[in-house]
Amino acid sequence: MPFLLRARRAGAIASLAAVSVIGLATAASAHVTVNPKTAEKGSYAKVSFRVPNERDDASTTKIVVHLPVDHPLASVSVRPVPGWTAKAEKSKLPKPVKTDGGELTEAVTTITWTGGKVEPGQFQEFDVSMGPLPTDTDQLVFKADQTYSGGEVVKWEEAPAEGAAEPEHPSPVLKLLPEGSTAQAGLTADVKPAAATSTASSDDGTARLLGGIGIAVGVIGIAVGAYGLTRARSRA
Numbered sequence: 001m002p003f004l005l006r007a008r009r010a011g012a013i014a015s016l017a018a019v020s021v022i023g024l025a026t027a028a029s030a031h032v033t034v035n036p037k038t039a040e041k042g043s044y045a046k047v048s049f050r051v052p053n054e055r056d057d058a059s060t061t062k063i064v065v066h067l068p069v070d071h072p073l074a075s076v077s078v079r080p081v082p083g084w085t086a087k088a089e090k091s092k093l094p095k096p097v098k099t100d101g102g103e104l105t106e107a108v109t110t111i112t113w114t115g116g117k118v119e120p121g122q123f124q125e126f127d128v129s130m131g132p133l134p135t136d137t138d139q140l141v142f143k144a145d146q147t148y149s150g151g152e153v154v155k156w157e158e159a160p161a162e163g164a165a166e167p168e169h170p171s172p173v174l175k176l177l178p179e180g181s182t183a184q185a186g187l188t189a190d191v192k193p194a195a196a197t198s199t200a201s202s203d204d205g206t207a208r209l210l211g212g213i214g215i216a217v218g219v220i221g222i223a224v225g226a227y228g229l230t231r232a233r234s235r236a
Helices: 003-029 193-235
Strands: 033-035 038-040 045-052 060-066 075-078 085-099 102-118 123-131 139-141 143-148 153-156 173-177
Touching: 038 045, 045 060, 045 143, 060 123, 075 085, 075 102, 102 123
Parallel strands: 038 173
Antiparallel strands: 033 045, 045 123, 060 102, 060 143, 075 123, 085 102, 139 173, 143 153
């Protein structure tokens, strides 16, 4: 095989592999998430549900977030989002829950945002203030329904398991830290939540990007090595 043809073929294989790997890494990061990813037990916190649009031919037109019924929240309020209408719905709890403010028999179980659009290549954040956060669990698992303009509904409702691979449609998970944890400084509702959100999301996105790039570089190295071996054999 002529040298130029072998070089072109090796380069094409490496480029295709790199693009495919980076594309997979980008798709994997396009989940509905809750930010920041941690909050302090017993506190009131402001969290943002980040909704990216992962379709090239449709817009996100509706988001429904389901709050956990097994650990109901006595106080829930939403921040207005321009162009969107929010509706928080309460439901009767399967069994009353004792709180510092008395017995809780009903709580907000779903929040629905409609009326706006998240266009392809964009994302939107929906802020919610909630509390007091439970003290008898280490995490809150939220489920989310994402509706597209074409009628497709993607359900983010698979709870990630500790030590297992991330599911295809993972639920947003808020990890709860011990009360008084110094690691929580700046993440609760009354201490600069916006800055904390920016930092947490930036770190997460950077880690995913670097991981994808690292894999791509490895694939390119394998392709180049294979080409070199082929060339050496042809000379022998």
